Amino acid sequence: METLDAIEIFASLAQETRLEAFRLLVRHAPDGLPAGDIARALQVPHNTMSSHLASLTRADLVEAERQSRSIIYRAKLQTVQALAGYLLKDCCGGREEICEPLIADLQSCCGENRPQSRKQQ
Structure with missing residues (x-):
């Protein structure tokens, strides 16, 4: 990811409605939601x-993605992953003990606190 890409992402999220819309779509990933919803x-x-x-x-x-008369919007989680990678690329000068809690916190959002998917059950 380039610096200008990261700036564009942050600029887009720097507005309350857009931030809330994105967070809503993340909660509904990977299925997404119709624009009207x-x-x-x-x-x-x-x-x-x-x-x-x-x-x-x-x-x-x-x-x-257009589906009949609706447009379904989905969060592009790979963009969030790329942004996190960009932000943490040189995390703490390579000192793992400093970065470890941050990375563990990122992992916890998708780990034991989330319900199991059908594949895992």
Whole structure:
């Protein structure tokens, strides 16, 4: 990831509605949500939500797929992974003991606190 890409991502997320929309899509990954459901959940007019989703799409944080009359938006978790990698690339000058708690905290969000997927059950 390049610095300008990271800046564009942060700029897109530096607005309350877009940040909440992205977090909502992360909670609904990998299935995503129709644009109308996102607008209703966040109590935002549909046309306003469309502008916010377009900004998130330009920043490569979400992708859209037309399904019949709906547009389904999904969080692009690989972009979040690339951003985290960019931010932590030179973590703490290579001193593992400093980075370890940060990495463990990132792992905990997807570890034992999450329900098991059907494959794991």
